[in-house]
Amino acid sequence: MPSPDDLRNSQILFKELITAPEGVTPGASLLCAQGRLHTTDLSFLVRGDARLDAAGRLDIYAGMYFYRLRDALAEDYPRVVAVTGGANFHNLITDFLLVHPSGTWSLRFVGEPLAGFIAMHPLGREFPYLADLARLEWARIEAFDDEDAAPIARQRIAGLTQDRIASLRLGLIPACRLLSLAHAVAPVWLTLTTSGEAPPAGGHDSEAAVGSSAFEEIPPTRVTPPAREPSFIRVWRHGFKVYHRPVRADENACLVLLRDTGATLPEIGDLLLEHAAGEDEATQRMAALFELWIAEGLLRELPEGSIIRP
């Protein structure tokens, strides 16, 4: 049973009370029912006064705990908020934090498991594409502050012989994410233009207290549900701007190869041949994709013989 007799037990009890989903007093009752607390009178832990009793004092921290996390996640997932509306998102995050309390030192990382959680949540059944939309929003956040790397420049390619170009070992820049989704959510993302669409440049963390209730009044946005069909999207950062683009299966296969092991252009050509009607089509496709990847800053040159992340 937690007791206030030592620092660790005190902190554990404090944490349990301020993270209780229904609030401090119901949380204390639950701990009592579980035999983990001997009284719901919390004055043994925290001093009350004429303005607020002990539970009221703890409720200030309980409110800040939840609202800070909810608001940070709403900033990360503005289009999920737009689809669900504020009240549904509020309840989603209440459920989410019970399963995935933050174990990370920055609010930047708290939302990572949310897409997977949505897939298992009743809201994920109501909006079958919602988890995929969340995956897209999270991939954009990851690309936003992923490792910097100079993409291979057109001028570098222009100065090489054809043989040298063919022997170049190429990989993807780190700030590139490849998504394999069950719904074509890119049009939904475009439709849902919200004021919060910018990634959290500069971050969420601050020491200020928070608390707001107007959020729950955000109405759901009516969206034409996207088709359920396999969909590939690449998300990348060029300079400091994050982009995404739906891609066909053959391009996705090439990008996966480039990401996982790196590849030469002939190796890319072999892969495209598996997806094409013939050699000419594969050659034309490779030329078009190579041009696009260079223009969009996706490729980096790998040192010869290098092995990149598995």
Next chain:
Amino acid sequence: MRQRRFLGHGVGLRRDHFERILSAPTGVDWFEAISENFMVPGGRPLDILRRVRRDYPVVLHGVSLSVGSTDPIDEGYLARLRELIADIEPAWVTDHLCWTGVSGVNSHDLLPMPYTEEALDHVVRRVTQIQERLARRIALENPSSYLTWTASTISEWDFLAAVAQRADCGIMLDVNNVFVSASNHGFDPHAYIDAIPTDRVWQFHLAGHSDHGTHLLDTHDHPVRDEVWELYRRAVRRFGTIPTLVEWDGNIPEWDRLEAESARAREVMRDALAG
């Protein structure tokens, strides 16, 4: 312990002002960056911070060091912080006299310590270890608080002073937090200021707060209140020319308004020292 060099009057580095800060000279002397917001592999925020650092001194101010937690020190966090320190070369590094989580759960809030002998020993031990890992001294800020632990037997100011003396760290004295906590707990803010050792204070914070009827909340979303300016005058008279930073994190104003708030701090300091 000698006080740190006088950086002048600064403001918090917030994304709303990135473009303005980089586009032309400003009227502020230095910036404070929330460490965690820049402990990322790359991208625009880190680039902005590096560019700001070329022109201004920067202080790194953390919110997740959790010096009071009874969980093990997060070595991964310290490693990332060390990388950022090596990258930015800040004037100094600060965090809070608080705990942020336990049992592996982070509240992302600055939770108050019970002010007991046991907690004092614990915090002193942790701060000493952290300073060894970072190979530098840090300064700890007094957070605003909204409750008092029943177990507390020491005043907050005596606790803070004892931590600073015993762990040989600095104090980042948040004048607004002194005012907010004094109001919430019914103590005399002047007594707090007067009890802090003069040779330990590296930096002041100023900020606005909100009145929620039953308590004041440290929201950083208003101008500095008159009562806090008054307390700042007293602090300046006691501690002298201490680098001062205005925090404004919510309802963030246009740059000129923020700059004017920093300029006011400069004037108040000058008047307090002259008077």
